[in-house]
Amino acid sequence: MQRSHTCGELRIGDVGKAVAICGWVDRVRDHKGVIFIDLRDRWGRTQVVVGPAAAAATLVAARAARAEWVLRVTGTVGARPAGTNNPKLPTGEIELVCGEIEILNQAETPVFQPGAVELPGEEVRLTNRWLDLRRPAMQENLFLRSRIVKLLRDHCDELGFIDVETPMLGRSTPEGARDYLVPSRLDHGCFFALPQSPQLYKQLLMMAGFDRYVQVAKCFRDEDLRADRQPEFTQLDLEMSFVAADDVMGVIEGLVRRTAWEILGLDVSLPLPRLSYDECMERFGHDAPDLRYGLEIVDLTALAAASDFRVFRGTVEGGGRVRGIQVPGAAARFSRKELDDLTALAVEAGAKGLIWLKCEADGGWSGPVAKNLAGIAAGLQDRLGCEPGDLALIVADSFEVTCKSLHALRKRLGADLGLYEAHAMHFSWVVDFPMFARDAENGGWVAMHHPFTAPRPGDLDLLESDPAACRALAYDLVINGSEAGGGTIRIHDSATQERVFRIMGISPELARERFGFLLDALRSGAPPHGGIALGIDRWVMLFGGLDNIRDVIAFPKTQKAADMMTGAPAAVEPKQLTELGVRVLVPPGKPAPP
């Protein structure tokens, strides 16, 4: 070992010890007679002091040392002189009185200093990720991630789960997200797909009798990115046999409770609240509602039907809905421009407009259309629970549009009005999802979760007669308005599976070709089973109080799914393409690497 201690380890009790530490030069403060060097490593920072009595070579090295040089320093731990302690550092009561400095490596002037106060732009951080990852904040994020992953694994291990790895090179299936494809060298024109999730493999492990499977699984989806979405991401994927939804949810609740306690010291009471999908859409307009604050949606359709206001009447007569939210005490807080911004937000979500009403001191409404609503003024106040000073925001449109726009407004207001504590955590389940949703492209039915989801036993009869009404044995874990996990009980008999395929327009022949192995396995003794996958990146982000998934991923991708550090994706040698039987239609602008 080149070092006896780390840079975060030495304390007042170590005074007098001869030690050796290694690390990066965080800062040098050269006072001519005495030179201070802050040496930094993963564990912390220690001040090295080089006095005028130091050996000539040591003085030369200390004067030469620059930011991010890598040093090995030997010397004696000394107590700092009275009045020079640094209470900001855990090592602030001691310093390493320098004996010798060994320069392990020099460093060019860094593009930015990991210890700097100002955070560089993300482009700079991503191109120089190794520097960015030297920053204590980023190191903390990755430590947190490591702790959470270990905790999840330990918990599953204690519950008897077996960790099984599944292939990365699999078969493309048309369902779901766009696949990342890998061309086959031995079979030109054929491609592997990187897994969007190990879904079928883990079901087959149940059919193989493994009973309880878990994997920290890398997943790939070639879709556009978001602040909380990367094209490659990590799931805690698990599956259990002989279970009902409650059993799977129980395991996850144990994980939630343990993680919240060990990471945040938070005592989460179980069971977690459960909301049905329908209730979520009615009360919050979204299937992953942020329950850290109120601003629930109120239905005003019946009231609107009785009004003279043409917009309301027309919407109701057209089968639409009139819904709104009451924003307590907000009437005075929003200027005309800010209300215009809120309107723009609603319009962006598809609404034709936003009706805003301010509840005045005399109890009446004011606002652009207040006079049109005279007839139902009292009714509105009653339904919305508005008092003087409150603001009411109302959208009249189809149910879907009222959901989308009011959800957007709710989200904006919750954040802007500071309706929740910065560190608040709220965990809940959303259950009773519909089995199917309409395909936006061809109008057919598509699986809301995935095509292997079991319908509620009581809804089996609805499969063909009324697919829209059929509910699934599905459950999503929601943390702070973010989908942090989702799972289902799976279909475990081939007959039901084939029925579900058929509803989604997958013919028996197509089903056999693509999922023959699954249907065969289902017919060869498949136990009832179900499972869930947790988005680990999101978990770490949420438990770390962060708002960006890239900060919990060591080497993330940009919005164009590029790696700014390595330059991936990049062109390849023509020879490689020939070997793979691949021809590029539109060559990229950048030259192939040498």
Next chain:
RNA sequence: GGGGGUGUAGCUCAGUUGGUUAGAGCGCCAGCCUGUCACGUUGGAGGCCGCGGGUUCGAGUCCCGUCACCCUCGCCA
């Protein structure tokens, strides 16, 4: 693919109504400094104003296009 934001020194940013030589802080280089810890202090170097067109006597500033990064809608079983 659509909407929005950003792009000026190594980094973070300012830059007025289009007007002379584009500034600041940090960092860098050099000098001074024996108790600092975001050390202090004096001096210095450092610019394709993302890129390409255009308007103009004159463009960092106005117009058009384009690229990159970020947020967002679509998309994400």
